Amino acid sequence: MNNKEFISELARKLGYTNKDTSQLVSSIIGVMAQELQDGNNIAIQGFGTFEVKKKLERISINPATQQRMLIPPKLVLTYKPSVTLKEKFK
Amino acid sequence: MNNKEFISELARKLGYTNKDTSQLVSSIIGVMAQELQDGNNIAIQGFGTFEVKKKLERISINPATQQRMLIPPKLVLTYKPSVTLKEKFK
Numbered sequence: 001m002n003n004k005e006f007i008s009e010l011a012r013k014l015g016y017t018n019k020d021t022s023q024l025v026s027s028i029i030g031v032m033a034q035e036l037q038d039g040n041n042i043a044i045q046g047f048g049t050f051e052v053k054k055k056l057e058r059i060s061i062n063p064a065t066q067q068r069m070l071i072p073p074k075l076v077l078t079y080k081p082s083v084t085l086k087e088k089f090k
Numbered sequence: 091m092n093n094k095e096f097i098s099e100l101a102r103k104l105g106y107t108n109k110d111t112s113q114l115v116s117s118i119i120g121v122m123a124q125e126l127q128d129g130n131n132i133a134i135q136g137f138g139t140f141e142v143k144k145k146l147e148r149i150s151i152n153p154a155t156q157q158r159m160l161i162p163p164k165l166v167l168t169y170k171p172s173v174t175l176k177e178k179f180k
Binding site: 009028030036037041043047078079085 | 179
């Protein structure tokens, strides 16, 4: 299900226009992205938790050339499904 | 940021009441959960892709007792951040 299909399915369920639904989803994403950039994790009841984690610097070895490379540290966005949501997939 | 804080921040940005915002988020989660249960992945532009993956059956060995256990297959919900969102954490 791509973005367009998701927006129209959501619009149908909410009884909104596609345009309003699309704007709504963009606003929600905007709020979430800002909070995560500020370093705040976001726990959404019934869905799960989004967390920004720091991946440490590490050394990687090219298996072909045995050359060693330093991989710099980076921030990664992770998602952990809530227990209630996980239950739905059992 | 827990669920309550997220809802009130979102309500403030959208200009909705907390109650309406909470219902809205629940409806969105409901649509997403249903689609994922139906086996559909969901790609949300500017945010990322949610995908249900099948983890295969595997044998696990208890390191203390060397006892072998069969871990049954299961479905897991995964999330992959979009490139645009990942860029924001560089």
